[in-house]
Amino acid sequence: xxxxxxxxxxxxxxxxxxxxxxxxxxxxxxxxxxxxxxxxxxxxxxxxxxxxxxxxxxxxxxxxxxxxxxxxxxxxxxxxxxxxxxxxxxxxxxxxxxxxxxxxxxxxxxxxxxxxxxxxxxxxxxxxxxxxxxxxxxxxxxxxxxxxxxxxxxxxxxxxxxxxxxxxxxxxxxxxxxxxxxxxxxxxxxxxxxxxxxxxxxxxxxxxxxxxxxxxxxxxxxxxxxxxxxxxxxxxxxxxxxxxxxxxxxxxxxxxxxxxxxxxxxxxxxxxxxxxxxxxxxxxxxxxxxxxxxxxxxxxxxxxxxxxxxxxxxxxxxxxxxxxxxxxxxxxxxxxxxxxxxxxxxxxxxxxxxxxxxxxxxxxxxxxxxxxxxxxxxxxxxxxxxxxxxxxxxxxxxxxxxxxxxx
Numbered sequence: 199x200x201x202x203x204x205x206x207x208x209x210x211x212x213x214x215x216x217x218x219x220x221x222x223x224x225x226x227x228x229x230x231x232x233x234x235x236x237x238x239x240x241x242x243x244x245x246x247x248x249x250x251x252x253x254x255x256x257x258x259x260x261x262x263x264x265x266x267x268x269x270x271x272x273x274x275x276x277x278x279x280x281x282x283x284x285x286x287x288x289x290x291x292x293x294x295x296x297x298x299x300x301x302x303x304x305x306x307x308x309x310x311x312x313x314x315x316x317x318x319x320x321x322x323x324x325x326x327x328x329x330x331x332x333x334x335x336x337x338x339x340x341x342x343x344x345x346x347x348x349x350x351x352x353x354x355x356x357x358x359x360x361x362x363x364x365x366x367x368x369x370x371x372x373x374x375x376x377x378x379x380x381x382x383x384x385x386x387x388x389x390x391x392x393x394x395x396x397x398x399x400x401x402x403x404x405x406x407x408x409x410x411x412x413x414x415x416x417x418x419x420x421x422x423x424x425x426x427x428x429x430x431x432x433x434x435x436x437x438x439x440x441x442x443x444x445x446x447x448x449x450x451x452x453x454x455x456x457x458x459x460x461x462x463x464x465x466x467x468x469x470x471x472x473x474x475x476x477x478x479x480x481x482x483x484x485x486x487x488x489x490x491x492x493x494x495x496x497x498x499x500x501x502x503x504x505x506x507x508x509x510x511x512x513x514x515x516x517x518x519x520x521x522x523x524x525x526x527x528x529x530x531x532x533x534x535x536x537x538x539x540x541x542x543x544x545x546x547x548x549x550x551x552x553x554x555x556x557x558x559x560x561x562x563x564x565x566x567x568x569x570x571x572x573x574x575x576x577x578x579x580x581x582x583x584x585x586x587x588x589x590x591x592x593x594x595x596x597x598x599x600x601x602x603x604x605x
Contacts, residue, residue, distance in 0.1 A: 206449055219504050223473070226462065235524070238522065241522060250561065252558045252561075252577065257562070265577045267488065270309050270482075272576065299358070300358055301488075301492065302414050308340040315385055318382070339377070351411075393442060401413065404438050422495050424495070427499045436476060439479070456474070458473055460472075483503060509583075512543050513586065513596050516597070554579065555569075
């Protein structure tokens with residue numbers, strides 16, 4: 199290995215760590231508190247109000263305070279139907295590792311299909327007749343597609359995702375899955391197909407991780423043991439799947455994914471000026487915790503993962519007054535994910551969620567062991583952000599971001 203290659207790999211490794219995410223987000227938060235941000239002011243006095251809102255929403259949603267992880271599995275429970283239990287029943291004849299592989303397959307493909315659906319799309323579930331929109335609709339639709347074998351190349355093994363099966367998915371197939379059409383328009387349908395194709399290629403390229411069929415569930419065999427660290431799951435995802443994202447962000451040709459420029463951020467060597475987030479990869483990691491745990495693998499270090507920097511959590515902080523725009527007029531514009539304002543908003547969200555979590559725990563009378571960050575988010579911050587957005591803007595976020603679904 200040449201010196202330049204070693205330096206490049208070291209830089210990429212730093213930017214794929216949640217330690218770097220937290221350190222850089224905290225730096226930008228302290229900078230904003232010092233009045234040095236061009237975009238935001240921080241009102242620490244409003245943190246108690248934000249925490250009280252999250253506590254109230256959490257108690258409303260989970261009166262028994264038995265709060266699960268914030269993950270894709272919650273969307274599979276939409277409409278009061280426990281599809282997760284139904285899945286485990288259907289898979290009961292398989293051994294435990296095979297069940298875990300199937301559930302990892304589902305989580306991966308469903309999370310990657312969870313980009314914004316747009317305001318006019320909905321999914322009517324066969325059998326129940328219930329109509330679901332947004333993330334819940336995408337989750338329920340992808341659950342049924344998985345059950346129907348849409349992502350499998352083997353008709354005798356419908357409950358799986360493999361590289362060949364993903365190559366067979368086209369716009370007509372996925373449009374049918376999501377009931378999309380002129381009267382039910384789904385934002386980014388073609389982009390979702392291309393993302394699945396890139397996923398299939400990435401799975402096929404790494405048989406030592408994903409097996410000869412290229413299955414996401416192959417990770418179970420590589421990672422499982424008596425215990426697994428949550429950050430090790432994230433690292434494996436970033437090392438193997440970062441290339442599926444189309445962002446131009448890279449170091450020496452190695453794609454960085456959800457990692458963006460901010461001129462105030464410092465760091466060693468080539469990491470200078472980069473603010474990493476890896477939101478979708480962390481959302482996916484959160485969604486893989488339960489398949490490992492259901493298979494009897496203890497997942498440790500949950501709080502090494504960060505809060506998710508997306509518009510519900512970030513919206514909570516703006517709508518609760520913890521963050522204020524220096525120029526309120528910028529809220530009328532549409533921003534790109536790489537714009538400094540958006541990068542900073544997301545960074546401040548990560549850092550402030552770490553400060554909000556202990557306040558929420560105190561309000562609920564729980565400690566970090568009973569309420570890790572994954573459960574604070576679920577209880578929680580995401581739902582409180584959605585509730586405030588509904589009250590203030592009919593559900594729209596406080597800032598408009600033009601996104602390709604990767605963040």
